[in-house]
Amino acid sequence: MAAPVIALTDVGIRFRRNRRGRRNFKDLFAGRKRRSRPGEFWALRHVSFTVQRGEAIGVVGRNGQGKSTLLKLVTGVVLPDEGTVHVVEGVAPLIEITGGFVDDLSVRDNVYLTAGLHGMTRKQIDSRFDDIIEFAEIADFIDTPYKHLSSGMKVRIAFAVISRLEEPILLVDEVLAVGDKAFREKCYRRIEELLAGGRTLFFVSHNERDLRRFCTRGLYLDKGDLVLDASITEVLARYNADYGIKPA
Template sequence: MPASVISVRDLGVRFRRNRRGRRSFKDLFAGKNRRSRPGEFWALRGVSFEVEAGEAIGVVGRNGQGKSTLLKLVAGVLLPDEGTVSVRDGVAPLIEITGGFVNDLTVRDNVYLTAGLHGMPKREIDRRFDDIIGFAEIDDFVDTPYKHLSSGMKVRIAFSVISQLEEPIILVDEVLAVGDKGFKEKCYRRIDEMLEGGRTLFFVSHNERDLRRFCSRGLYLDKGKLVLDAAIDEVLDRYNDDYNR
C-alpha cells in the first residue's frame, strides 16, 4: 500500500473573534482546557484523512468553513491546537500567492529572494531565471520595482516562481481565479505537467470545472468538520445539494 505523504489526525484549530476571552500565555503552553473560551471558535475540529503520493485532492465548502485554514496547516504556516498534521515531503505553496514579495525591490531581486526562501540554490535560480520571466511574460519589467506592476503581473510572476519549485506536493488556494484567460490556460497546462510528473495536488477552489479537471478525490468541509471524503463528483454533488437546500 502506498505510503501517505499527508497524514491528518483529529485536527483542530481555534481562533478569536475579538480580544475578549483570548487565551493567556500560560494556556498556550499548558495544553489544557480544550473547550472554547468566550470569543473563540473552532475553525476546524476532529478532521482526519490521508493523502497518498500522486493523488489530486480538491477541498470544497462555503466561505468560512475552514478550507484555507486547512491548507495553511498542511503548509506549516499555522500550528494546530489539537491533533497532528504530518507532511512527509516538501511543499510548493500557491497560497496568498503574492505574499512575501517586497514592493521596493525589483522583479529580478524578488525572484531571487522568493525562490531562495523556498530553498532553491542561487545557481538553480540563475539557470531558471529566463524561464521564470518568460512564463510570466514580463520581460520588459525585470528591473522595475515590484510595486509598479499591475495586480495581474504580480500574480503572473508569483505563480511563475512558485511553479518552478520541484517540491513533490503542490498546495493551491484559489490562485487560478485571478488573471486573464490566456494566462489561466498557461497555469492549467503547468499544473497538468506537474500532475503528469507524479506530484501530489491539494487544491482549494470554488470553481467546479477546475476541481473536476484536476482532482479525482474531494474533501467537503462544513462548519469546520469533514462532512465527506469521496470521489470528487460525489463530493461536488453532495455540496451542491446542501447548498441549494
C-alpha cells in the same frame, strides 16, 4: 499500501472572532489544551484523513468553512490546537501567492529572494530565471520595482516562481481567480504538467469545472467539519444538493 505523504488525525484549530487566538509558546511546550472562551470558534474540528503520493484532491465548501485554514495547517503556517498534522514531503504553496514579495525590490531581486526563501540555491535560480520570466511574460519589467506592477503581473510572476519549485506537494488556493483567461489556461497547463510528473495536489476552488479537470478525490468541509471524503464527483454532487446549486 505506501505510507501517506500527509496525515491529519483528529485535528482541530480554534480562532477568536475579533483576533487570532493561537496558543502561546508556554502552552505549546507544556502540551496544554485551552478550553474554549467566549468569542472563540472552531475553524476545523475532528478532521482526519490521509493523502497518498500523487493524489489530486479538491477541497470544497462555502467561504469561511475552513478550506484555507486546512491548507495553512499542511504548510505549517498555523499549528493545530488538537490532533496531529504529519507531512513527510516538501510543500509548494500557491496560497496568498504574492505574500513575501518586497515592494521596493526589483522583479529580478524578488525572484531571487522568494525562490531562495523556498529553498532554491542561487545556481538553481540562475538556471531557471529565464524560464520564470518568460512564463510570467514580464521580460520588459525585470528591473522595475515590484510595487509598480499591476495586480495581474504580480500574480504571474509569483505563480511562475512557485510553480518552478521542486517540492512534491502543490497547494493551490483560488490564486488564479484573477488575471486574464489566456494566462489562467497557461497556469492550468503547468499544473497538469506537474501532476503528470507525480506531484500531489490540494486544490481549493469554487469552480466546479476546474475541480473536475484536476481532481479525482474531494474533501467537503462545512462549518469546520469534514462532511465527506470521496471521489470528486460524489463530493460535488453532495455539495450541490446540500445548497441547491445547479451542477456546472
